[in-house]
Amino acid sequence: MSRQKKLDKMEVIELAAERPKPEFFFRNARAAGKVIFETEDLVIGYDQGRPLSKPINLRMERGEKIAIVGTNGIGKTTFLKSVLGLIKPLSGKAKLGDYLYPGYFEQEMGASENSCIEEIWETFPAFSQYEVRSALAKCGLTTKHIESKVKVLSGGEQAKVRLCKLLNVETNVLLLDEPTNHLDVDAKEELKRALQEYKGAILLVCHEPEFYEQVADQIWNMEEYSLLQ
Ligand SMILES: Nc1ncnc2c1ncn2[C@@H]1O[C@H](COP(=O)(O)OP(=O)(O)OP(=O)(O)O)[C@@H](O)[C@H]1O
Ligand SMILES: [Mg+2]
Structure with a gap:
């Protein structure tokens, strides 16, 4: 009986830990200079390929939060990489x-052979095992996921591992390429809140108006610069 009671208790603890709520808090580096970046007649594209854009003249300043929008294949990812x-x-x-x-969040990334723990430890070698596990748990990952290889995780879970890396470095500008793509409702809401609170500049590629309209104060439509249409 007493053993059963103990087991029942253990299960409760286990279950409680199995649904960690994501808590995203970005760390701020010192303030950036006034200008984050400036393009001068920038034409984007790939080697030998035809240009994707007209000459682009845009400037982003410290503290600005800008959304980049436009249809698939218009050159949003290429623009971020060029910047x-x-x-x-x-x-x-x-x-x-x-x-x-x-801090750069890539749209697509090859998944690593590492476990999530190894993946975070490689980026933050000074972390203790406890710090690595708790950083991953704060991103909404369960113990089982934390101990799994990154490549077997779902798209949303992998996005949380990548967000974990971004959350634990000091940044003063975030370049986020469709960070909400695989996220569930809770994680998306929490990311929105964290980005609203973030003190640095944000350049956010996103297809979801309900998300970017509440984060960004300016919108750049890449279709204006496109040569594709
Ligand atoms: N490495 C590459 N080499 C050659 N062409 C590429 C390469 N990567 C992308 N492209 C092409 O460049 C164009 C712009 O791609 P890009 O990834 O910048 O679009 P996007 O606006 O980010 O689209 P999405 O909304 O689907 O992410 C596309 O036509 C794409 O096929
Ligand atoms: Mg893209």
Whole structure:
């Protein structure tokens, strides 16, 4: 009887821990310079390919929260990568400002062979095992998921692992490429709240007006710069 009672108790604890609520809190780095980035007649595209855009002249300043919208394939991801210097412009320039601590959430990423614990530990080697587990749990992942390989997790669970990395570095500008894509309602609401509270600048690619309209104060429509139509 007493053993059964103990077991019953254990199960309750286990169940309570099985539905962790996501709690997202971004960490702020020192303030960035006034200009986050500026493009000068930036034409985006890929090697030898035809240009995806007309010359783009846009400027983002410290503290601004901007949504980038436009249909599939218009060049939103390519624009973010070009701004970050991950893709060379076909012509023109994208100049990054001073004292930037960027946090980049990629739209698509190959999933790693690592377990979630290894994945976070690789990024934050100074964390204790407890800190790694609690950082992942705060992103809404269960113990079972935390101990699994990243590649076997669902799209939403993998997004939470990637958000976990972003939440635990100090940033002053977030470049988020469709961060809500696989997220459930709770995680999406919590992410919206965290982004509203975030002190840095945000460049957010998103297809969901109910999300970006409550986060961003400006909207850039990439279709205006597209050569594709
Ligand atoms: N590595 C690449 N090499 C050549 N072309 C590419 C490459 N990546 C993307 N493209 C092409 O460039 C165009 C713009 O792609 P991009 O990923 O920037 O669109 P997007 O606006 O982000 O679309 P989505 O809303 O679907 O994410 C598309 O036509 C795409 O097929
Ligand atoms: Mg994209």
